[in-house]
Amino acid sequence: MPQLLSGRTQPRWWPVGTKGSIVRASLSLLLASAVVPLLPLPAPAAEVCSSSQSTVAETGCVIAALKTMDQTLEKALARVAKEAKEVPSEVFQTLWRDNLTGFYKTSADPKAQASAFRAERRKICAYAKSMAFQGTGYGIFTTRCELALTQTLLDQLKP
Known part of the structure; x- marks a missing residue:
């Protein structure tokens, strides 16, 4: 097989040949999406968006970080x-x-x-917030969750 631009002969996202492998991969993604809210934030959001800021400032910061990350995605x-x-x-x-x-x-x-990913990402993060059962910080929590999920996908897409 010819080499790709990245020098690899086979891309990491090469389609899986068996249905069992696809199911295992899907289950892995589902499990990862349940665990991601428990993981530390990606470095850019954690460094830039301090929780010591006011709620308004932190909200604006995480929203801006998410927009930037979506462009990168x-x-x-x-x-x-x-x-x-x-x-x-x-x-x-x-x-x-x-x-x-x-x-x-x-x-x-x-x-x-990207649009489909953003829609699913919102659903997962809203669900995670509902499981946390805390009444405050919905926007900040869900946006930080979206940042973490997006960073996880970006890590998988690195050349």
Whole structure:
């Protein structure tokens, strides 16, 4: 197989060949999404958005950090899509698209992927907040959760 731009011969996100592997991968993602709120914040948000700020200042800070991280995510997804298009294999292209559109009910378009990720991320973080059962800090909690989930995905998309 020819080398990709990154020098690897096979991308990390290569479609999984067996249904059992897909189920295991899905279960791993589900488990990771349940644990992410327990993990420390990604470095940029933790460094920039101190909880010693006023609530208004902290809220503005985490929202700005999330917007910046979302822009980074869109660029990373575009890079992955570009790498996928450069793989000279019709079989790979079909598997990649079918995996995204069929199993994951999303799109091969990076902007649509980012939008779908943001929607699911909001749901997961709202659910996590409801489990924490604390009445204050909803916006800050959920935005920090969204930052952590986005950082986790960005870490997986690194070249």
